[in-house]
Amino acid sequence: MTTDPIWIPVAPSTSIQAAHHITAVFAHDEEIALWRSAEGAPQAWENRCPHRGTRFTLGRVLKGRVSCAYHGWEFEADGGKCSFIPAHPDQPAPRHVGAATFRAVDAQGMVWVAQRGTSGDQPLPAPLPQEMDGRFCRTLSVRVDAIHAAQGLRASGLQERAACTWTGALSGHNVTLFLNQASSTLTMLHAWVASDLNDAELHPVLAALRSLRSRLEAA
Numbered sequence: 481m482t483t484d485p486i487w488i489p490v491a492p493s494t495s496i497q498a499a500h501h502i503t504a505v506f507a508h509d510e511e512i513a514l515w516r517s518a519e520g521a522p523q524a525w526e527n528r529c530p531h532r533g534t535r536f537t538l539g540r541v542l543k544g545r546v547s548c549a550y551h552g553w554e555f556e557a558d559g560g561k562c563s564f565i566p567a568h569p570d571q572p573a574p575r576h577v578g579a580a581t582f583r584a585v586d587a588q589g590m591v592w593v594a595q596r597g598t599s600g601d602q603p604l605p606a607p608l609p610q611e612m613d614g615r616f617c618r619t620l621s622v623r624v625d626a627i628h629a630a631q632g633l634r635a636s637g638l639q640e641r642a643a644c645t646w647t648g649a650l651s652g653h654n655v656t657l658f659l660n661q662a663s664s665t666l667t668m669l670h671a672w673v674a675s676d677l678n679d680a681e682l683h684p685v686l687a688a689l690r691s692l693r694s695r696l697e698a699a
């Protein structure tokens with residue numbers, strides 16, 4: 481089986497819009513609140529307010545900050561520092577209070593999140609397997625753990641090229657899959673195809689991906 485790579489792709493970049501909503505994603509056995517600052521930089525935080533543990537995804541993005549749904553504490557982009565507490569509007573927020581953050585970057589059409597605690601000199605998610613230098617097409621959620629998902633991919637004729645990265649042909653077209661265990665019963669499969677694949681060619685590939693998911697869940 482595989483070791484957890486430093487960088488995990490968690491969502492298509494286009495699905496996370498600047499200063500908009502907050503999305504829950506999974507990586508490195510963590511639930512992560514994913515959003516963008518007003519400048520567009522991806523933000524990945526532990527989905528848990530440091531005050532009373534409310535999920536950040538229940539809150540909203542307000543003036544480039546996350547406002548927690550429970551008591552309205554506000555947290556800054558690029559570090560997660562608490563900067564405003566509505567119950568004490570005239571007092572500065574305690575300096576030590578902040579969201580637990582992960583490094584996050586955009587690359588190859590996806591937002592990638594680094595393992596917790598990785599230092600600033602960790603290489604960005606490059607070079608990636610050459611096959612992933614294509615067109616991101618779909619994320620599938622599969623109701624099995626990563627070990628069984630990998631076994632199913634192998635049984636379906638795909639090959640593991642790198643940590644969590646599988647390649648093979650579906651419906652006659654090369655496909656690259658990145659396998660990311662979200663929980664003990666759920667695995668995410670992010671799929672790339674060749675960048676020159678047109679929509680007519682993509683359609684049967686997507687159908688084949690759905691069939692693949694069914695096989696993995698039935699195994």
Ligand code: FES
Binds near residue numbers: 530
């Ligand atoms: S739980 Fe988030 S502000 Fe209180």
